[in-house]
Amino acid sequence: VKGGFETFMNKEIHDQPQAVADTLLGRVGEKGELILDEMRISETVMRSVDKIVVIACGTAAYAGHVAKYAIEHWCRIPVEVELAHEFRYRDPVVSEKTLVVAISQSGETMDTIMAVRHAREQGAKVLAIVNTHGSTIARESDAVLYTHAGPEVAVASTKAFLAQITACYLLGLYLAQLRGNKFPDEIAEDLEELRLMPERIQQVVDTEGHVQAVARELAEERTVLFLGRHVGFPVALEGALKLKELAYIHAEGFAAGELKHGPIALVEPGQPVFVIAPSPRGRDALHAKVISNIQEIRARGARTLVIAEEGDDAVEPFADVVFRVPQTPTLLAPLVTVVPLQIFAAALATAKGLDVDQPRNLAKSVTVE
Numbered sequence: 140v141k142g143g144f145e146t147f148m149n150k151e152i153h154d155q156p157q158a159v160a161d162t163l164l165g166r167v168g169e170k171g172e173l174i175l176d177e178m179r180i181s182e183t184v185m186r187s188v189d190k191i192v193v194i195a196c197g198t199a200a201y202a203g204h205v206a207k208y209a210i211e212h213w214c215r216i217p218v219e220v221e222l223a224h225e226f227r228y229r230d231p232v233v234s235e236k237t238l239v240v241a242i243s244q245s246g247e248t249m250d251t252i253m254a255v256r257h258a259r260e261q262g263a264k265v266l267a268i269v270n271t272h273g274s275t276i277a278r279e280s281d282a283v284l285y286t287h288a289g290p291e292v293a294v295a296s297t298k299a300f301l302a303q304i305t306a307c308y309l310l311g312l313y314l315a316q317l318r319g320n321k322f323p324d325e326i327a328e329d330l331e332e333l334r335l336m337p338e339r340i341q342q343v344v345d346t347e348g349h350v351q352a353v354a355r356e357l358a359e360e361r362t363v364l365f366l367g368r369h370v371g372f373p374v375a376l377e378g379a380l381k382l383k384e385l386a387y388i389h390a391e392g393f394a395a396g397e398l399k400h401g402p403i404a405l406v407e408p409g410q411p412v413f414v415i416a417p418s419p420r421g422r423d424a425l426h427a428k429v430i431s432n433i434q435e436i437r438a439r440g441a442r443t444l445v446i447a448e449e450g451d452d453a454v455e456p457f458a459d460v461v462f463r464v465p466q467t468p469t470l471l472a473p474l475v476t477v478v479p480l481q482i483f484a485a486a487l488a489t490a491k492g493l494d495v496d497q498p499r500n501l502a503k504s505v506t507v508e
């Protein structure tokens with residue numbers, strides 16, 4: 140069942156290229172349209188959407204956080220990401236023009252189910268991005284886009300996360316096309332980049348030996364910090380969550396720009412800090428800003444573990460360790476940059492002799508509020 144791997148989590152990390160490929164498979168029609176599994180929302184309604192609210196919990200919410208960067212950039216629709224349990228218990232401003240996107244691997248997370256109901260009662264349309272066929276969230280939503288990650292057994296989510304992000308990209312490109320935010324040839328280019336992602340993810344999975352060796356060296360650490368900017372920010376949050384869940388180590392993810400607003404006070408000599416460096420080929424000053432963040436923490440003695448693109452030499456002088464990922468367009472980068480963090484957390488937990496597939500106190504699907 141574990142396909143020759145020692146743990147389900149290890150297997151599922153290796154399943155990721157396939158999970159992304161399967162989520163893309165058969166999804167794009169001849170006119171470049173997104174093919175949803177169940178669509179009970181008309182194109183007219185989809186065209187009139189003036190706000191998107193993503194509701195989810197845990198890792199699925201981080202997928203939504205990645206979606207925000209992509210969908211706002213591609214479609215010029217404001218996207219809010221809200222933890223389902225917070226959305227549920229306040230008085231959210233939603234209308235018939237709000238598209239609520241509920242993301243859930245299990246489709247049975249009670250917090251998310253309650254939020255879906257709450258949104259629909261107020262007239263919002265709900266599109267579900269779920270992995271489990273026929274699950275409650277799929278049944279109760281107006282439209283469903285299944286992630287085809289296959290069954291995920293390890294309690295901590297890995298391949299479902301990559302499939303969720305992939306589904307969000309598809310949704311973003313679909314909306315951009317429907318609303319005319321992008322020319323068809325631009326959409327075709329983006330889809331081609333997406334099609335290349337499984338291969339790129341595989342290249343990162345193939346570096347696991349290096350990541351595992353570093354994890355073993357850090358097995359005694361008490362705190363690990365994660366920094367990222369732009370789409371690297373949710374990746375930092377996810378890296379920290381994986382480490383907490385699997386290795387029971389205190390870990391925190393920050394937006395790199397927040398450093399000097401407080402968290403830099405935590406940096407003392409020897410403190411391991413992961414930094415997710417954006418592509419140097421990307422827009423704006425994003426890359427330069429992150430390099431200077433790495434310099435800042437290095438100057439205070441941090442042990443810097445940097446995830447950077449192949450060919451990005453600018454990180455070398457300030458990195459104690461570099462984990463390489465293939466060149467990838469900025470918005471799609473989370474699909475590759477999160478992989479070393481998953482491998483790291485699993486390897487560190489293994490080094491501590493912990494049960495990677497069944498961390499203490501956690502359940503695969505949280506069916507109580």
Ligand code: F6R
Pocket residue numbers: 196197198199200242243244245246247248251294295296297380384503504505
């Ligand atoms: C983290 C993890 C949890 C889930 C969260 C939502 O590794 O597994 O944070 O992502 O409980 O679960 P689903 O996606 O089933 O709604």
